[in-house]
Amino acid sequence: VILTVTLNAALDVSYGVDEVHPGQSHRVRTVHQRAGGKGINVARILHAMRHDVLATGLAGGAAGAALRADLAVAGIPESLEPIAGESRRTVSVVSRATGQATLFNEPGPPVTDEEWARLRERVGRLAAGAAVVVLSGSLPPGVPDDAYAHLVRSARAAGAATVVDADGDALRAALDAAPDVVKPNTAELAAASGVADPWGAVEWLRDHGAAAVVATSGADGLIARAATGSWRGWLAMDLVAVNPTGAGDACVAALATGLADRRSWPDMLADAVGWSAASVLSGVAGEVDREELARIGSSVRVEVLDGARLDR
Amino acid sequence: VILTVTLNAALDVSYGVDEVHPGQSHRVRTVHQRAGGKGINVARILHAMRHDVLATGLAGGAAGAALRADLAVAGIPESLEPIAGESRRTVSVVSRATGQATLFNEPGPPVTDEEWARLRERVGRLAAGAAVVVLSGSLPPGVPDDAYAHLVRSARAAGAATVVDADGDALRAALDAAPDVVKPNTAELAAASGVADPWGAVEWLRDHGAAAVVATSGADGLIARAATGSWRGWLAMDLVAVNPTGAGDACVAALATGLADRRSWPDMLADAVGWSAASVLSGVAGEVDREELARIGSSVRVEVLDGARLDR
Numbered sequence: 001v002i003l004t005v006t007l008n009a010a011l012d013v014s015y016g017v018d019e020v021h022p023g024q025s026h027r028v029r030t031v032h033q034r035a036g037g038k039g040i041n042v043a044r045i046l047h048a049m050r051h052d053v054l055a056t057g058l059a060g061g062a063a064g065a066a067l068r069a070d071l072a073v074a075g076i077p078e079s080l081e082p083i084a085g086e087s088r089r090t091v092s093v094v095s096r097a098t099g100q101a102t103l104f105n106e107p108g109p110p111v112t113d114e115e116w117a118r119l120r121e122r123v124g125r126l127a128a129g130a131a132v133v134v135l136s137g138s139l140p141p142g143v144p145d146d147a148y149a150h151l152v153r154s155a156r157a158a159g160a161a162t163v164v165d166a167d168g169d170a171l172r173a174a175l176d177a178a179p180d181v182v183k184p185n186t187a188e189l190a191a192a193s194g195v196a197d198p199w200g201a202v203e204w205l206r207d208h209g210a211a212a213v214v215a216t217s218g219a220d221g222l223i224a225r226a227a228t229g230s231w232r233g234w235l236a237m238d239l240v241a242v243n244p245t246g247a248g249d250a251c252v253a254a255l256a257t258g259l260a261d262r263r264s265w266p267d268m269l270a271d272a273v274g275w276s277a278a279s280v281l282s283g284v285a286g287e288v289d290r291e292e293l294a295r296i297g298s299s300v301r302v303e304v305l306d307g308a309r310l311d312r
Numbered sequence: 313v314i315l316t317v318t319l320n321a322a323l324d325v326s327y328g329v330d331e332v333h334p335g336q337s338h339r340v341r342t343v344h345q346r347a348g349g350k351g352i353n354v355a356r357i358l359h360a361m362r363h364d365v366l367a368t369g370l371a372g373g374a375a376g377a378a379l380r381a382d383l384a385v386a387g388i389p390e391s392l393e394p395i396a397g398e399s400r401r402t403v404s405v406v407s408r409a410t411g412q413a414t415l416f417n418e419p420g421p422p423v424t425d426e427e428w429a430r431l432r433e434r435v436g437r438l439a440a441g442a443a444v445v446v447l448s449g450s451l452p453p454g455v456p457d458d459a460y461a462h463l464v465r466s467a468r469a470a471g472a473a474t475v476v477d478a479d480g481d482a483l484r485a486a487l488d489a490a491p492d493v494v495k496p497n498t499a500e501l502a503a504a505s506g507v508a509d510p511w512g513a514v515e516w517l518r519d520h521g522a523a524a525v526v527a528t529s530g531a532d533g534l535i536a537r538a539a540t541g542s543w544r545g546w547l548a549m550d551l552v553a554v555n556p557t558g559a560g561d562a563c564v565a566a567l568a569t570g571l572a573d574r575r576s577w578p579d580m581l582a583d584a585v586g587w588s589a590a591s592v593l594s595g596v597a598g599e600v601d602r603e604e605l606a607r608i609g610s611s612v613r614v615e616v617l618d619g620a621r622l623d624r
Contacts, residue, residue, distance in 0.1 A: 015403075015416055015418070017416065020334040020335075020414075021334075021414075022332040022333075022334065022407070022412060022414050023332075023410075023412040023413070023414055024414065024415070025415040025417065026414070026415060026416045026417065027417055027419075028416050028417055028418045028419060029419070031418050031419070062374035062375075062377070062378060063374075065374070066374065091327075091403060091416070093416060095334070098335075100334065100335040101335070102332075102333075102334050102335055102336065102338070103336070103337040103338060104327055104329065104338045104340050104403070104405060105337065105338065105339055105340055106327070106340045106343050107339075107340060107341070107343070
């Protein structure tokens, strides 16, 4: 089983409106809500791809209850730690005229020391039954910056591999615990390392502890470096991206599956490219269309890079 | 006691952001939520003005529970009818840079025939102890257009006077039951009557059943006609309106108090002008600042109109 950890789980609310005009009043035509947060989205994708998954993290209040109810309806197993605070909502206002989404992200709920301690205990316990632990997304107030370092060590002690998808301080602090894979996008890569050149930044993250780095760059695909080599992966066809927001989570889901199934790096990266591409073709963030995946599979490219080509 | 009926009660959520940019992602800095809907706002003002009030209406789901909890904290007595549906939320995104508010109003919850029947029964019962029943705001799906006509008749049978603040079909249908006062704004007045001239439109509403009409026109004040005369009321000073959205509810609260206390029309209209003005000076919709009210009281003007001046 793959365990996903979402410390800042959210209730993702989507409003359909005609068009967004700042300063005006809008009639919301449709309301949809769904469990969200990066780790929850990874769990949703793994569940859709028929991989055993268990979602943990922190959830509380009315929004927490609604997101748990949504996971139950979707059939996604969860073992979320209850908190007294109210889980955040994200409101995505989608214009019917343009398809454009305007997002409003609430701050995360306050987390007490006791709640954070109980979550650590829970992850340690659940990791004992997991092949891979995925740590995704932002940290709510009250959870320390080195949260992911704690959880990576705890997962390793339990015998599980780890994938970290975080940014800023949370990503930098996680490196201390030597996670198996970190997956920043290129903006997060540059921000965390302070190094503008992507390959230089990848090396900086490895120097600071990451065993492997997979850096995604939207439609340009991804670059990866592990102890055994370096690769570049991309899709050799043009896609009309319907919803690019879930691509990173699909990539993480593919990497977690690859680690769990002990696949080779090129195979794992091919899945990462394919799942990400299939995800952006879906109208709903965090979903991978299996038919699309089969259709685009033959256009996935993974190139093995030798030392001389690392500077390209 | 004044009974306020809010069929489409809401949880009003306010997001503080730096600035609103359509198509972009916004970090919400502050989140506030409060019980809302026009009738609830009238109840809040009456409570602040130390008048006995009871809030009824329909409320359900997590938003319904949150709005009831807010009323309890505010000390506003309520007797809301529970429904299975989820009460609507309104999201007001306030830009810190400009103070500008961008509103997103969810549609109301579905209401079953049984729930609507139970609400009618509840209003009939509560109206027996009320001097005035206030019927304010939109109708949620499932509640018939002639809802306010039903409730006006039921209030009258119980011996209570009625104030209706509605628009469109709900307002037109209410006229059949001859409410004591209807309070449209000038846009609602023209839309409901199909008559562009305000005094002509007021006459149309009276011809169709309203005993009295008070039509508000923002900073221009109000015009009113009852069986005993016609009046114009306004504030003879310039105000810096902080939040104009609650002015209509403050006006309705003043009219309800006037009916309950059997005040003269000029006195009642003077309060309506004063309370509305004090409300726009408050940063929070549906609040009347008693100190501001005392300060601006001497600038309230109510003019008795004779027949010849009705066409001015």
